[in-house]
Amino acid sequence: MSLAIGVVGAGQMGRYHVERLATTVLDARVVAVSDVFVEGAKQVAEGVGARAYADGHQLIADDQVQAVLIASPGSTHEEFTLACLAADKPVLCEKPLAPTIDACLRVLEAEAARPRRLVQVGFMRRYDDGFRALKAAVDEGRVGRPLLLHCRHRNPDVPPGFTTDMMITDSVVHDIDVTRWLLGQEFVAATVYKARPSSLAPEGLSDPQMVVLETAEGVLVDVESFVTCQFGYDIRYELVAESGTAALGEHAGVQLRHQGRHDGPIPADYRERFGDAYQRELQEWVSGVLQGRVSGPSAWDGYATQAVAEAAVESQAKGGRVAVELVDRPALYA
Ligand code: ISE
Numbered sequence: 001m002s003l004a005i006g007v008v009g010a011g012q013m014g015r016y017h018v019e020r021l022a023t024t025v026l027d028a029r030v031v032a033v034s035d036v037f038v039e040g041a042k043q044v045a046e047g048v049g050a051r052a053y054a055d056g057h058q059l060i061a062d063d064q065v066q067a068v069l070i071a072s073p074g075s076t077h078e079e080f081t082l083a084c085l086a087a088d089k090p091v092l093c094e095k096p097l098a099p100t101i102d103a104c105l106r107v108l109e110a111e112a113a114r115p116r117r118l119v120q121v122g123f124m125r126r127y128d129d130g131f132r133a134l135k136a137a138v139d140e141g142r143v144g145r146p147l148l149l150h151c152r153h154r155n156p157d158v159p160p161g162f163t164t165d166m167m168i169t170d171s172v173v174h175d176i177d178v179t180r181w182l183l184g185q186e187f188v189a190a191t192v193y194k195a196r197p198s199s200l201a202p203e204g205l206s207d208p209q210m211v212v213l214e215t216a217e218g219v220l221v222d223v224e225s226f227v228t229c230q231f232g233y234d235i236r237y238e239l240v241a242e243s244g245t246a247a248l249g250e251h252a253g254v255q256l257r258h259q260g261r262h263d264g265p266i267p268a269d270y271r272e273r274f275g276d277a278y279q280r281e282l283q284e285w286v287s288g289v290l291q292g293r294v295s296g297p298s299a300w301d302g303y304a305t306q307a308v309a310e311a312a313v314e315s316q317a318k319g320g321r322v323a324v325e326l327v328d329r330p331a332l333y334a
Pocket residue numbers: 155170171172174270
């Protein structure tokens with residue numbers, strides 16, 4: 001038995017997912033692709049023998065489509081996710097779940113009224129071997145009670161039009177989600193500090209920044225966001241706990257020691273760094289849906305992450321510490 005998937009959005013991420021679903025994900029087939037730029041949808045669809053639509057709502061309504069992957073711009077995520085819920089179809093929505101807290105809440109409330117989950121959010125770091133090993137070390141108490149978590153999130157460069165708030169809403173959101181998951185705690189406040197801007201950052205982009213997050217139980221998390229670091233895609237984590245530290249290892253690749261030097265590769269971008277995580281994310285989603293369950297990052301995770309991100313964006317704009325307040329967690333996400 002295989003899962004018939006419709007992919008909404010034929011841009012960079014949509015194409016990336018379609019190719020993987022059509023080639024390396026077991027028990028998956030892409031039967032429809034949509035994009036407002038219908039020629040793009042047709043081109044991607046033809047490559048995998050799927051139907052093309054200009055409108056994502058038509059794709060969701062297609063009887064042949066059993067599950068939906070949303071990779072269209074973030075501003076469209078709410079309407080398409082709600083349409084999937086109305087059609088009773090499992091949906092994997094790329095981050096963000098929706099671009100505002102209120103929009104996330106509308107999705108959360110629509111799903112929470114149902115007997116079972118249908119929505120998963122594309123926070124792929126949770127599927128990375130390194131992050132899973134780090135979480136296992138924390139959960140098994142191998143270094144004791146967590147106190148501090150240092151996170152480094154460096155991108156070599158950004159596309160044109162990337163703005164200072166997108167450093168949070170597009171980039172740091174991954175750190176917000178994965179640290180909530182690693183620690184098993186929600187954040188109660190965010191404070192953003194801007195360093196002097198790199199002279200190599202585009203005009204107007206305040207890069208780099210430090211985001212300091214506080215959990216309900218008093219763990220401090222600092223996230224360096226540096227989106228024009230030039231040298232590669234560099235993700236580093238170090239947890240400081242009561243009886244030791246736990247750090248994410250270097251990304252796979254041969255590390256050389258020669259001619260009096262250390263030398264090793266640095267991934268070029270997030271697709272290279274998290275390629276295996278994307279593969280596992282899709283495979284676990286497909287296998288789970290075929291067995292009647294959706295268990296990855298939830299609409300609650302999408303909502304809670306957005307709430308922290310908005311507090312951080314407010315701190316960026318006004319300075320100072322901004323409190324995060326969450327609604328009560330619905331029973332569906334207990
Ligand atoms: C990008 O959209 C991602 O999702 C990457 O994981 C992140 O590292 C990058 O900063 C974002 O721009």
